[in-house]
Amino acid sequence: MKVILFNGSMNEQGNTYYALHEIEKILNNEGIETELLCIGNKPIRDCIACGGCVGKGRCVFNDDIANEWLGKMEKADGFIFGTPVYFAHASGRLQSIMDRMFYANKKVFAHKVGAVVSIARRAGTTFALDNLNKYLLMSNVIIPGSTYWNVVFGRTPGESQGDAEGMQTMRNLAKNMVWVMKCLEIGKNSNLLPPDLEYDAKTHFIR
């Protein structure tokens, strides 16, 4: 089984990395393969609502990482998105990528185990969590919990390692994630497959 950890900070070795790495260590100890990807600092496009992705499962733009990350998700069984908090919301760059990934192909996340984590100096973590959880909650993702909200505090790169409860929350999230993934694997091997869902009704309140 494989989990992709998406780091939404352009700091490759910043606090978001340390939070995700804490999760990664538990996953690896439990025999789960991981890949930790960083959003980096190259330009990221916004969704331009062209609709060109509909039915294709890929964004029309191939000059950044959106389609590459979608391709990685196809082969993964679970995922975590980690974000630094910027003005009490998730990273705008990460939101742009997630808009395009989930609009083009949210089925690639469906019935997989996923979670989001946020990292801040002081405030705004739960807003960022709400922000990112909304992508998962309408994409049939199975979201494990932890012993606190999935937040870690730290300002300068690496400071988050000193947030004992934050790191404990990351480890417990990872343990719950492993447990749910293993339960799903046992289910799959017993032919207990994800349900067939309805997608036909799409209303917009005036008809």
Ligand SMILES: Cc1cc2nc3c(=O)[nH]c(=O)nc-3n(C[C@H](O)[C@H](O)[C@H](O)COP(=O)(O)O)c2cc1C
């Ligand atoms: C543009 C910007 C806005 C920020 N806004 C907040 C904020 O609203 N609340 C907060 O506690 N920290 C804020 N921070 C601090 C970062 O969230 C914090 O340093 C975090 O650890 C950075 O994660 P990273 O090292 O993975 O990049 C902000 C940082 C930047 C660059």
